[in-house]
Structure formats: structure tokens, C-alpha cells
Amino acid sequence: MTIKEVREKIQKRLKKSGIEDFEYEAWALLEWKLGIGRAEYFMDPDRVIPDEAWEDLNAVLREREQRVPLQYLMGSCEFMGYSFDVDERVLIPRQDTECLVELAVEKIREREEEHTCRVLDLCTGSGCIGISVKLLCPEAEVTLADVSEGALDVAKKNAWNLGASVRLVQGDLFENVQGTYDYILSNPPYIPSQVIEELMPEVRDYEPRLALDGTGDGLYFYRRITEEAVYYLNSGGCLLFEIGQEQGDDLLSIMKEQGFEETEIRKDLAGLDRIAMGRWPGKKEP
Structure with missing residues (x-):
């Protein structure tokens, strides 16, 4: 999948799970699990990611769909x-x-x-x-x-x-x-x-x-x-x-x-x- 497809898939699944800030969280997951920030994303949205990278991200996404807080999944929070x-x-x-x-x-x-x-x-x-x-x-x-x-x-x-x-x-x-x-x-x-x-x-x-x-x-x-x-x-x-x-x-x-x-x-x-x-x-x- 391309990173554009990945982002769209994340947003769709988070929104379906009732997560209001699904757009922000999609960006956060992309940066955390794939190391892709917004600037890098827009430079090459059609870049293909390895299957194993998606599998790793998808495992976290499934937990988030169960409403496990993103901060707990990431293990950190800014304050x-x-x-x-x-x-x-x-x-x-x-x-x-x-x-x-x-x-x-x-x-x-x-x-x-x-x-x-x-x-x-x-x-x-x-x-x-x-x-x-x-x-x-x-x-x-x-x-x-x-x-x-x-x-x-x-x-x-x-x-x-x-x-x-x-x-x-x-x-x-x-x-x-x-x-x-x-x-x-x-x-x-x-x-x-x-x-x-x-x-x-x-x-x-x-x-x-x-x-x-x-x-x-x-x-x-x-x-x-x-x-x-x-x-x-x-x-x-x-x-x-x-x-x-x-x-x-x-x-x-x-x-x-x-x-x-x-x-x-x-x-x-x-x-x-x-x-x-x-x-x-x-x-x-x-």
C-alpha cells in the first residue's frame, strides 16, 4: 500500500470506531510507527510501504479501535x-x-x-x-x-x-x-x-x-x-x-x-x- 492509502485506511477505521479526532490520530500513528511526518508525506504520498510495516501499524490500530488510549499505546504524552x-x-x-x-x-x-x-x-x-x-x-x-x-x-x-x-x-x-x-x-x-x-x-x-x-x-x-x-x-x-x-x-x-x-x-x-x-x-x- 502507499502511505496515502494507509492514512486513508487509518482515518476510516478510527472514525468508524467513534474516535472524534481521527485525522490527528492518523497523522500521529503514521509518524510514530512509520516515521513519516506531514512534510515527508506530502512530498511523496504514493510511496509504497513494506508489508511488515503495515502489519506492525495494523496491530496497534486494532488496539486503538478497541478504544485503548493512543497515549498508552505510544507510552508517552506531551505536557x-x-x-x-x-x-x-x-x-x-x-x-x-x-x-x-x-x-x-x-x-x-x-x-x-x-x-x-x-x-x-x-x-x-x-x-x-x-x-x-x-x-x-x-x-x-x-x-x-x-x-x-x-x-x-x-x-x-x-x-x-x-x-x-x-x-x-x-x-x-x-x-x-x-x-x-x-x-x-x-x-x-x-x-x-x-x-x-x-x-x-x-x-x-x-x-x-x-x-x-x-x-x-x-x-x-x-x-x-x-x-x-x-x-x-x-x-x-x-x-x-x-x-x-x-x-x-x-x-x-x-x-x-x-x-x-x-x-x-x-x-x-x-x-x-x-x-x-x-x-x-x-x-x-x-
Whole structure:
């Protein structure tokens, strides 16, 4: 087959499988499995590929038709311009989450305190949030924490691959976290349990339920983290969450009830509520 025929076949099969972004994914598969980018494609679309090359690509295509996420098939995902390894043990990094990193980096760079900035990335998963912060703010001390040992294995590999010196802690939220921090960042599970079955197959059937399920109303982990964060934040420290687009008002109430000040919601590029943040006025003793 020619590469033009291959591309058309991929697009047709992906579209039939219900994959909305079938055109982009066809290009991605061509480049990944055949090493053919768009420029090379248009220079010679009638170039014939070997049968074994098609067989290799077709095997991956069959998995994608079963709605296995493309990022899991490729084993990587781009986030903040960095390539992160991903597999079924971690949530696939989303572009929306970059808003959390960008805001954290902005706040860290505005700091006037002389002591080293300490950052905790809670529910770290692949480590994309904390590692990106470390790469963009090398002077910060960054700790990654997660309940899943498998997720921390992925995060450890990503930190090594990207040259980020971070500390990793395994435990249920703050269970094994030590010391206090200037910034606590978290993208916790926040999807209500009853909504998960309505999600697209890639998410519902393949991404870890542990990283998705926020229990009954989706706010369980926000409540726990906010209640416990006050013992781990320095005076004037900030708590920053990624949130679902309809959770902003609830998060503001939760944070205010715990005594956080300067609470606010930041929107993403689509104009949807995406980040909840608040400042802790004074450290509590356990």
C-alpha cells in the first residue's frame, strides 16, 4: 500500500470506531510507527510501504479501535513541552492541567521570601505537575506524593528521564509527608462515582479508577486535603487545586470554611472554571 492509502485506511477505521479526532490520530500513528511526518508525506504520498510495516501499524490500530488510549499505546504524552512516560497505572496528563502548573510557577517566581521554596504535589500520578514545576523553577524543593506505588514508579522514571531532582513519598494523601510547604498542588480524583460510567471508553475502561473516582459528589478528596493541608502549609502558603468545571463554588466554600483567605477561581483557556486556590494565614500544629 502507499502511505496515502494507509492514512486513508487509518482515518476510516478510527472514525468508524467513534474516535472524534481521527485525522490527528492518523497523522500521529503514521509518524510514530512509520516515521513519516506531514512534510515527508506530502512530498511523496504514493510511496509504497513494506508489508511488515503495515502489519506492525495494523496491530496497534486494532488496539486503538478497541478504544485503548493512543497515549498508552505510544507510552508517552506531551505536557508543558516535556515528554512524560504514561501507562495504565497513571492518569494521562491533560492540557487543562497545564493551567495549574503555569499558575504555580507564576506564584513561585513572584515570591519575596528568602528561604527555599518547598512544593508538594499531592496525588501526583505520572508526576507531570511537580516535575514540570521543578524543571521550570529549579531552585524549588519538590515532593511528589501518591497512594499508588505503581504511579510513583512511573513518576520516578519520568523524573529520571527529565533530569528533575524530586522526592517521592508513598501514602494516603499526607500519610507519610513530612515538614511544611509553601505550595501544595493537587489534581485529585474529582469525578462523582455515578458519572464515571458515562465517560468516554478511553477514560472509563482504561484509565485508573483510583485516579478518577471522587466518590459520591466528587468532593471527598478536596475536603480531606483542605482539612489536612492546614497542618502542612507555612504561614502565607498556598493551596492550589485543579477542579471540575462545575465545582468552583463548592471549592470556595470548602476552603473558606477551613480558614483559607484570598480564595479565588481561575479559568482555563476555554473560559471554564479550572483552578481553585487559597492562602493559609497561619500554620496549625497537629
